[in-house]
Amino acid sequence: xxxxxxxxxxxxxxxxxxxxxxxxxxxxxxxxxxxxxxxxxxxxxxxxxxxxxxxxxxxxxxxxxxxxxxxxxxxxxxxxxxxxxxxxxxxxxxxxxxxxxxxxxxxxxxxxxxxxxxxxxxxxxxxxxxxxxxxxxxxxxxxxxxxxxxxxxxxxxxxxxxxxxxxxxxxxxxxxxxxxxxxxxxxxxxxxxxxx
Amino acid sequence: xxxxxxxxxxxxxxxxxxxxxxxxxxxxxxxxxxxxxxxxxxxxxxxxxxxxxxxxxxxxxxxxxxxxxxxxxxxxxxxxxxxxxxxxxxxxxxxxxxxxxxxxxxxxxxxxxxxxxxxxxxxxxxxxxxxxxxxxxxxxxxxxxxxxxxxxxxxxxxxxxxxxxxxxxxxxxxxxxxxxxxxxxxxxxxxxxxxx
Numbered sequence: 324x325x326x327x328x329x330x331x332x333x334x335x336x337x338x339x340x341x342x343x344x345x346x347x348x349x350x351x352x353x354x355x356x357x358x359x360x361x362x363x364x365x366x367x368x369x370x371x372x373x374x375x376x377x378x379x380x381x382x383x384x385x386x387x388x389x390x391x392x393x394x395x396x397x398x399x400x401x402x403x404x405x406x407x408x409x410x411x412x413x414x415x416x417x418x419x420x421x422x423x424x425x426x427x428x429x430x431x432x433x434x435x436x437x438x439x440x441x442x443x444x445x446x447x448x449x450x451x452x453x454x455x456x457x458x459x460x461x462x463x464x465x466x467x468x469x470x471x472x473x474x475x476x477x478x479x480x481x482x483x484x485x486x487x488x489x490x491x492x493x494x495x496x497x498x499x500x501x502x503x504x505x506x507x508x509x510x511x512x513x514x515x516x517x518x519x
Numbered sequence: 520x521x522x523x524x525x526x527x528x529x530x531x532x533x534x535x536x537x538x539x540x541x542x543x544x545x546x547x548x549x550x551x552x553x554x555x556x557x558x559x560x561x562x563x564x565x566x567x568x569x570x571x572x573x574x575x576x577x578x579x580x581x582x583x584x585x586x587x588x589x590x591x592x593x594x595x596x597x598x599x600x601x602x603x604x605x606x607x608x609x610x611x612x613x614x615x616x617x618x619x620x621x622x623x624x625x626x627x628x629x630x631x632x633x634x635x636x637x638x639x640x641x642x643x644x645x646x647x648x649x650x651x652x653x654x655x656x657x658x659x660x661x662x663x664x665x666x667x668x669x670x671x672x673x674x675x676x677x678x679x680x681x682x683x684x685x686x687x688x689x690x691x692x693x694x695x696x697x698x699x700x701x702x703x704x705x706x707x708x709x710x711x712x713x714x715x
Contacts (some may be wrong), residue, residue: 347680423662427669429683454689459659459699466619466662473623487625494651503655510706
């Protein structure tokens with residue numbers, strides 16, 4: 324039976340979710356799929372490209388329904404894009420770490436960042452500035468989600484004192500996320516009003 | 520001869536700078552210092568606490584000269600704190616990754632973040648909001664620096680196409696950093712003006 328690209332990707336995500344990034348190796352993935360590691364390289368030439376495909380899969384929901392999202396005001400669209408990105412990263416173990424590595428290598432899709440840049444540009448930022456604002460927002464989301472996910476995972480492994488559990492943190496990680504997101508959109512709004 | 524805490528810390532930073540985080544183990548550190556790994560545990564009960572001490576050492580320059588910094592306007596102080604943090608993280612191999620892990624474990628010093636919160640509060644944000652703004656800025660700095668450092672290290676290992684080298688990127692990582700930082704301070708400024 325032929326090994327399809329999507330089977331490899333699903334198998335990799337299953338290992339990631341169950342064992343984490345540290346245990347996701349081509350060898351282990353091959354064993355889980357019942358093939359030699361070499362058979363995987365036909366679809367993914369190296370682990371970096373596999374991680375990039377996982378990142379694209381995790382973040383595919385960010386850019387779905389562009390038409391409906393486009394109907395909203397630019398700042399509402401940005402919030403939706405940012406929240407979907409956070410949700411996508413948190414949905415898989417070590418998701419933020421995988422995405423951070425893939426984006427640093429510039430191997431994952433630029434679609435989510437471009438969608439954010441489009442929203443900033445539609446708000447009125449010049450195109451090049453919109454691209455910079457999107458990159459800054461992207462860094463914030465990755466940095467914030469990495470922290471949040473690391474703590475949740477430490478907590479689930481019993482590595483945190485119960486009184487220090489993120490489950491009981493107030494403000495919560497989601498509150499911090501929303502606050503930071505609001506600062507960004509306010510910063511952009513203030514630049515736009517200076518320009519009008 | 521007695522093994523001092525600072526000798527252990529310096530030895531650990533030397534290994535980090537030369538070989539990276541993946542090769543920094545208690546065993547290797549003990550060998551480099553000519554002691555059994557057990558002797559290190561007297562100073563650092565585990566690797567997590569060692570990484571936190573490295574983070575504190577990297578970021579010690581952020582909060583030096585508080586008196587001089589306090590004389591500047593709140594937004595200028597924030598820029599100074601944020602730039603010092605970026606510089607401190609970039610000065611050591613895998614610095615951003617070490618700091619991200621240490622902060623997620625809440626083991627590294629809160630002094631840099633508190634200094635940022637103080638500057639936001641002095642600008643006029645209510646104390647709890649200032650703390651949230653500081654945390655958001657912290658996430659942005661960690662996320663942005665992680666990306667920047669990963670790319671520089673990939674480039675120095677020849678893992679990037681020369682045309683894709685961050686050395687020739689325009690806008691540069693420093694430009695992106697300054698732009699993001701400006702959005703944050705503008706966001707805060709717009710909230711302050713709404714409050715006056």
